[in-house]
Amino acid sequence: MSVYTEPALDLGLTCLPTYLVIDASSSMSPHQGVLNATLERVYQTLQRSPRVSEFAHICLIAFSTDPHLVIPMSEVSQVPVMPEIVCAGATEYGKVFELLRQCIENDVTALRSGGWDVLRPAVFFLTDGAPTDRHWKARFDALVDPGWPRRPHVISYGFGGADPAVLKQVYTKLAFLADGSDSEAALSEALSSMLNTLINSSANNQLTLAVQTTGFQTIALNREYMD
Known part of the structure; x- marks a missing residue:
């Protein structure tokens, strides 16, 4: 299997x-139970994997009409419980991209102050x-601005009513689109894909x-960094 390695x-x-x-x-309300159950499974796996938890410090953000910082940047082993996410509201992209930029700026500074050597951040975006907001693209462009040294890699997963044309604008490395109508299976698979990435990445440092x-087709792939 082809891989990208940072x-x-x-x-x-x-x-x-x-x-x-x-x-x-x-629109995620019907899948709220599966979402939280899958997040709990990811959480339990990381709790049992201290090497992965230490390597992949994680921040969890849920977004709708407004973004919500569910778990601030943490080693998962230090998180006592996985909070539940409640699904309601609109699908505002711009605000979450703005929050992400602020979080990354603060988190990288804090991690470096703690003695860590920090790889370029990775964003896994599931929608x-x-x-529903019209001017979100400018905020995404600010997030991945080549002139910003802390710009993240972005990997996107779309399912349900996700628009492939939009997904192709919300990535820097990979964009995936579910190839079936089973949104719950796609959601679970996307989170499993992220978990596997973290496990493999921690093994390779x-x-x-x-x-x-x-269950997904790759609809956008940045080959600039491929081996």
């Missing part, structure tokens, strides 16, 4: 700031619909992405 740092303790950004709008995900 060059590793050969210094001290290395961490990958990881942002899991989940659409929690009203089941199109944005560098970001390692599979360019294929079960």
Whole structure:
């Protein structure tokens, strides 16, 4: 299987700031139970994997009409319980991209102050619909601005009513679109894909992405960094 591998740092303790950004709008309400059950499974797996938890510091953000910082940047082993996400509201992209930029700026500074060598952040963006705000793209462009040294890699997963034309604008590395009508299965698979990426990345001490995900088609792939 083809993979993308981010060059590793050969210094001290290395961490990958990881942002899991989940659409929690009203269209996700029918899948709220599966979402929370799958997040709990991811959480339990990371709790049992201290190496992965240490390497992949995680921030969980849910977004709808407004974004909500569910778990601030943390080692999962230090998170006592996985909070439940409630799905309601519109699908506003712009606000969450703005919050992400602020979080990354603050988190990278804090991690470096704590003695970590910080890899470029990774954002896993999951959505089941199109944005309801009109001017979101400018905020996404600011998030991934080549002139910003802390710009993240973005990997997007779309399912349900996600628009492939929009998804192709919300990525820097990979964009996936579910190839079936089973949104709950796609949601579970997307989170499993993210978990597997973190496990593989921690083993390699560098970001390692599979360019294929079960149940999804790859609709956008940035080959600039491919081996």
